[in-house]
Amino acid sequence: MSIALQPAVEQLKLLRNKKISPVELAEEHIRRIERLNPALNAIVNFDPDKVLAQARAVKSGELAGLPITIKSSISVAGYRCEVGSLLWRDNVAERDAVAVARLRVEGAVILGTTNCPEFLMAYETDNLLHGRTNNPWDLDRTAGGSSGGEAAAIAAGLSAAGLGSDSGGSVREPAHFSGICALKPTAGRISSIGHVPPCIGPFSTLGAIGPMARSIADVELLLRIASKPCSSDPTGTPSAYRAVTMLEAKRLRIGYLEDDGLVPVTQETRQAVRDAVGVLRQQGFDVREYRSPSLEAARKLWDIFFVQCGAMFYDPTIAGRRAELSPVFLDFLADAERRTPLTATTLLQAWAEMDQVRSNLLSEMEEFPILLTPVCSVPAFRHGERTWQIEGKTVSYLDAMRYTQWFNLLGAPAAVVPVGASTTGLPIGIQIAGRPFSDEAVLTVASVVEAAFGYKPPPIA
Numbered sequence: 001m002s003i004a005l006q007p008a009v010e011q012l013k014l015l016r017n018k019k020i021s022p023v024e025l026a027e028e029h030i031r032r033i034e035r036l037n038p039a040l041n042a043i044v045n046f047d048p049d050k051v052l053a054q055a056r057a058v059k060s061g062e063l064a065g066l067p068i069t070i071k072s073s074i075s076v077a078g079y080r081c082e083v084g085s086l087l088w089r090d091n092v093a094e095r096d097a098v099a100v101a102r103l104r105v106e107g108a109v110i111l112g113t114t115n116c117p118e119f120l121m122a123y124e125t126d127n128l129l130h131g132r133t134n135n136p137w138d139l140d141r142t143a144g145g146s147s148g149g150e151a152a153a154i155a156a157g158l159s160a161a162g163l164g165s166d167s168g169g170s171v172r173e174p175a176h177f178s179g180i181c182a183l184k185p186t187a188g189r190i191s192s193i194g195h196v197p198p199c200i201g202p203f204s205t206l207g208a209i210g211p212m213a214r215s216i217a218d219v220e221l222l223l224r225i226a227s228k229p230c231s232s233d234p235t236g237t238p239s240a241y242r243a244v245t246m247l248e249a250k251r252l253r254i255g256y257l258e259d260d261g262l263v264p265v266t267q268e269t270r271q272a273v274r275d276a277v278g279v280l281r282q283q284g285f286d287v288r289e290y291r292s293p294s295l296e297a298a299r300k301l302w303d304i305f306f307v308q309c310g311a312m313f314y315d316p317t318i319a320g321r322r323a324e325l326s327p328v329f330l331d332f333l334a335d336a337e338r339r340t341p342l343t344a345t346t347l348l349q350a351w352a353e354m355d356q357v358r359s360n361l362l363s364e365m366e367e368f369p370i371l372l373t374p375v376c377s378v379p380a381f382r383h384g385e386r387t388w389q390i391e392g393k394t395v396s397y398l399d400a401m402r403y404t405q406w407f408n409l410l411g412a413p414a415a416v417v418p419v420g421a422s423t424t425g426l427p428i429g430i431q432i433a434g435r436p437f438s439d440e441a442v443l444t445v446a447s448v449v450e451a452a453f454g455y456k457p458p459p460i461a
Contacts, residue, residue: 004028004157005457007215008066011160015065022065026055026109029067033111033158036460039139042152044072044130045080046112054109061107062225068103069159071150072113073120074209075194076100083196084118084127086324087317097194099163099209099226106225111159115149118329121310123173123401124383125149128326132383135177136458137426141380144174150212151178156461161213161222165195167203168306169404171210172431175416177380179427180455182212183219183443186436187411188237191230197313202305204235206408214455216417216447223439239437249444254280255290255368262296263399264391265377272420272428276372279452290368294360298409299402301357304350311336354409361410362435370445371433374403375416379426403431413439415446419453
């Protein structure tokens, strides 16, 4: 296997042992980007000279010499931060986002920034500025969104690991579609300062910058470094990283569901959940079936804040410029406009209800501190698809994605691990979530599932 397909932690061992130099490792990734990125369209701002200059300057740090990518909605000094929109073409970040600075100070080499849907509001990465990103398992399918470029780059070995962001599944859906690992941390665990647009208002709860990689060990490494507290972040949480042992994790009862009783999932998705449950039980975890009366209320509230408030936030930006917007963003706006407009009263009621629903979920999770669920009703879909037939029901686009949305409303950590495959060979991940601030426990449980299944290189790699 190419060194570029090995986990980031293994690449770091080779660097520390001087089996390979930072420049040689950067050159290997540059070659892969030049060979594979034209087909994938994952990395949209890439300068090999800039990469090599960083590699030559590497001195020390936990990530010294590790080549990573960053989603193009997360500011990287000197790189374009266009968020996939013609309206923000050639917008260059003046300084690193806090999370990027944390990784850079430890010696990470930034390869470039990755594609996303316009203004991040889609589960498919496509825009008029850079075009669509293709899935490394099947170029006719999407790598997901909004961190689709990041997922495709990591899955194909163009990058060792990186950062995405997630307000409704945006690191988890692409990880599931592309066969890699990811974590949406507890809201505020990783500072969102430097994310474009800012994670403010309801998005300070819904949104999070999250690590993406080919192994849970890699995800844990990036989380530990990127989550160092930021004293100037008004929504940050000064929570020190503390690893959770396997013994501690086994004291946590795990609740699982194959579907939510409302929207079905494919048979292979059900099997992936069952397989993960089986492995955890074999390893001594207490895993029981879980049914929640609060999940649908959480999804409905997520819809208000993500879809309706999200559209309201962009109103000033897009005023008079609809002709320049991409089809995926116009689809999002049309979806928002079909809903009854929010008033000050209905928004205030929704905000108050959010706290009540979160309280209900937290009460339920006292019995089940860890939850295991599908990531999505379907594996990676063909570009432009918006409905699917599952178990005799028509499942629509946003409904298929509901399994991730719950944990954005809760502001809770949720990881994805590749487990199964569809009948056509597409990867299928499962989601492991926990109570807020239990990120480390979530990752410990996820590592058990990963040990039995985990990343496999896609055909293009």
